[in-house]
Amino acid sequence: xxxxxxxxGVVVDDAEIKRHVDDxxxxxxxxxxxxMVLVLGPxxxxxxxxxxSSATWQPLMVALVGSVLLIVLFVVMTRRSAxxxxxxxxxVGSRVVAEVDGDVLCTRTALSRGETSFALxxxxxxxxxxxxxxxxxxxxxxxxxxxxxxxxxxxALQVAFA
Numbered sequence: 647x648x649x650x651x652x653x654x655g656v657v658v659d660d661a662e663i664k665r666h667v668d669d670x671x672x673x674x675x676x677x678x679x680x681x682m683v684l685v686l687g688p689x690x691x692x693x694x695x696x697x698x699s700s701a702t703w704q705p706l707m708v709a710l711v712g713s714v715l716l717i718v719l720f721v722v723m724t725r726r727s728a729x730x731x732x733x734x735x736x737x738v739g740s741r742v743v744a745e746v747d748g749d750v751l752c753t754r755t756a757l758s759r760g761e762t763s764f765a766l767x768x769x770x771x772x773x774x775x776x777x778x779x780x781x782x783x784x785x786x787x788x789x790x791x792x793x794x795x796x797x798x799x800x801x802a803l804q805v806a807f808a
Contacts, residue, residue: 671721673773684720692713749763751767767782768782775792
């Protein structure tokens with residue numbers, strides 16, 4: 647049974663969307679796979695450039711420029727993807743409400759309402775102004791604006807996963 651969350655939460659505006667996108671991008675880029683792409687990819691490219699640059703400097707320059715472009719492209723694509731998802735999930739002017747009811751998280755957005763049992767969650771992180779809900783048994787995560795929670799509910803959520 648889905649219970650109706652109390653009125654509260656946050657009304658989404660452009661500033662809230664920007665903060666949410668920034669936090670999601672920061673979270674995604676700090677994951678181990680992203681760090682491997684951002685570090686090992688350019689290092690391998692530069693190493694290859696060094697191997698072929700014994701006669702001339704051009705392969706090394708191509709490798710350096712390519713490494714910088716790889717990093718920039720990866721960050722821009724991650725940010726654009728996060729922006730597209732956030733704008734689809736939280737249209738400007740819509741209200742996002744999240745509250746804790748015992749061991750259940752109740753949410754309401756413009757597109758959905760739901761209840762999530764804490765038993766389905768592996769953990770909770772707060773990244774800037776975003777609450778990251780990691781799901782048990784997989785690598786997926788859900789992102790909610792921290793402003794959608796009351797201070798009491800946010801504290802209860804943190805205590806439940808401490």
